[in-house]
Amino acid sequence: MDIPVSAGMKGSAIENFSCVIYNIFLMNCTWQAGRDAPADTQYFLYWQESREDNQKECELYIKDENFRNMGCIFQNVSIGSGKAYFLVNGSSKDSLIQSYDEHIDLYKIEKLMPPSNITVNCDEIKNDCMIQWQRPQISHSNKDKCFKYEINIKYKDNLKGKPIYTSIQEGGNRNVYLRSNTRKKYILRMRAAGSACFVSPAWGEWSAPVEFGNEEIISSSVWILLGVATPLLAIIAIFFCKRTGCWKAAFPQIPGPKPAFFTQADTNLELMESKIQSITSENEEIVLVADMGR
Known part of the structure; x- marks a missing residue:
């Protein structure tokens, strides 16, 4: 693009003039000193928002180490x-400084803020997640159709891998x-650009990361289901066993031990009586021996 200049020392006009609008109402303009401008050259920026407005000078200059105005x-x-x-005009004690002027569509130099109020709500049963947001705030439009959005997950x-x-x-x-x-956690970012209207077509800033999802092996809904189902199944099993008698089949009664005297070999009454007499006589002999020892 050809840079219009006025009369003055060649190479003294500013170079690389650019402006950006950010945070809705702020604008930052910067430039570089002319390659052949004298060392004492000072620059001054004036601007006019529209043909109907008066020309205004910059109120807050950005200066370099030599206190030369290099931005506003x-x-x-x-x-x-x-x-x-x-x-942008310039002045110097030694030479006449060339001026620089340019007409700019302000909406084209606006740096869009990211979408706001981004939320992600996931359905644990269907596994789909609803992403919602609000359009970037700008000063000259309140229509959703003026924007397009890029979603990155x-x-x-x-995070260093591909989306x-x-x-x-x-x-x-x-x-x-x-x-x-x-069973994964996700990170979502969004940014916006103008799609229609008088909105900058350049992509704006990325939003802050939004985290969603979980890393649980079993989701909380499954744990709740298990907590409800387990006691219910136990109650049903107990009721069923009482009705069908399966409890006795599963846990049969263990018979107690038989007395030592009532073995299968002792079913003869005469033999049992003989054993009792033998034990009695042995006890009497033990008592007799004990008395003799005294």
């Missing part, structure tokens, strides 16, 4: 449909993402 910060900037006019444990999901959506403020793995 503007506050309370409003963006209209027309072009704004910028003029990665696994939390592999597992990328989507560019025209307008709207919601998107449905189907999770491929319910």
